[in-house]
Amino acid sequence: GGHLPGVHVIRTLADVDALAPAMQPDRRLIVIGGGYIGLEAAAVARKLGLQVTLIEAAPRILGRVAAPETAKLIRELHHAHDVKILEDIAIERILGEPRAAGVSLADGRELPADIVVTGIGVAPETALAEAAGLRIDNGIAADEQGRTSDPAIWAAGDCASFPWQGGRARLESVGGAIDMAEAVADNMRGADRPYQPKPWFWSDQFDAKLQIAGLGTGYDRIVTRQGDGAHGGSVWYFRADRLIAVDALNDARAYMIGKRLIEAGRSPDPDAIADAADLKALLS
Numbered sequence: 001g002g003h004l005p006g007v008h009v010i011r012t013l014a015d016v017d018a019l020a021p022a023m024q025p026d027r028r029l030i031v032i033g034g035g036y037i038g039l040e041a042a043a044v045a046r047k048l049g050l051q052v053t054l055i056e057a058a059p060r061i062l063g064r065v066a067a068p069e070t071a072k073l074i075r076e077l078h079h080a081h082d083v084k085i086l087e088d089i090a091i092e093r094i095l096g097e098p099r100a101a102g103v104s105l106a107d108g109r110e111l112p113a114d115i116v117v118t119g120i121g122v123a124p125e126t127a128l129a130e131a132a133g134l135r136i137d138n139g140i141a142a143d144e145q146g147r148t149s150d151p152a153i154w155a156a157g158d159c160a161s162f163p164w165q166g167g168r169a170r171l172e173s174v175g176g177a178i179d180m181a182e183a184v185a186d187n188m189r190g191a192d193r194p195y196q197p198k199p200w201f202w203s204d205q206f207d208a209k210l211q212i213a214g215l216g217t218g219y220d221r222i223v224t225r226q227g228d229g230a231h232g233g234s235v236w237y238f239r240a241d242r243l244i245a246v247d248a249l250n251d252a253r254a255y256m257i258g259k260r261l262i263e264a265g266r267s268p269d270p271d272a273i274a275d276a277a278d279l280k281a282l283l284s
Contacts, residue, residue, distance in 0.1 A: 001095060022115050089105055
């Protein structure tokens with residue numbers, strides 16, 4: 001049923017422009033996918049007055065990109081705004097003729113809908129690179145300066161992967177695209193300096209801002225701190241006692257301090273983060 005009118009994806013600005021006229025109050029929206037794109041779409045729709053149900057096939061939302069503790073904060077935020085979240089349930093098909101009218105779930109339930117949005121991931125655009133015979137590895141494979149397998153061709157941005165901590169990484173973020181493009185442009189002019197990624201991301205949902213510094217992949221310990229006010233707090237990721245990432249919801253102070261620590265390569269004792277009355281003391 002993915003071909004039916006009324007089914008939308010969110011991958012480009014044109015997709016958003018096509019969806020906008022359908023986002024009318026009291027319409028029933030089903031969002032397929034509990035990553036950041038799906039959750040942001042759900043938040044926007046709910047603020048516009050739609051009835052929103054989000055469905056995630058994995059055991060929980062944000063399963064690929066965030067710790068369970070962060071997912072819990074975001075889930076509570078959406079529940080407080082009357083978004084219905086169904087986790088660990090697959091969709092069999094999108095129903096309707098001649099346009100989408102609902103979804104059929106793997107457990108036999110059928111949910112009605114006026115609009116369906118699928119936010120189930122994107123793939124890097126590599127068609128041009130493949131046609132040019134470039135090496136592809138999690139996107140267009142570039143070296144630490146941004147050169148591809150053809151030394152006359154360079155790559156930067158969300159489509160390009162680069163060496164990172166013994167493997168390859170690809171950052172899907174505005175900040176990452178800008179930083180990498182600046183480094184690659186310098187190297188094309190002969191700067192001969194490695195690209196040093198400083199991963200940072202954000203997600204605006206309802207009146208809350210989630211700010212993320214670092215990459216939490218491979219963490220083995222989580223430390224949480226309660227934030228000020230409702231729907232606030234921070235989640236600190238450690239690997240082998242090294243601070244590698246911070247998720248901060250409505251907690252700009254935790255984000256800024258965590259970002260400075262990560263960029264400086266400093267790792268406070270995890271217990272000190274949990275117990276600190278003032279996080280700023282961790283910088284001294």
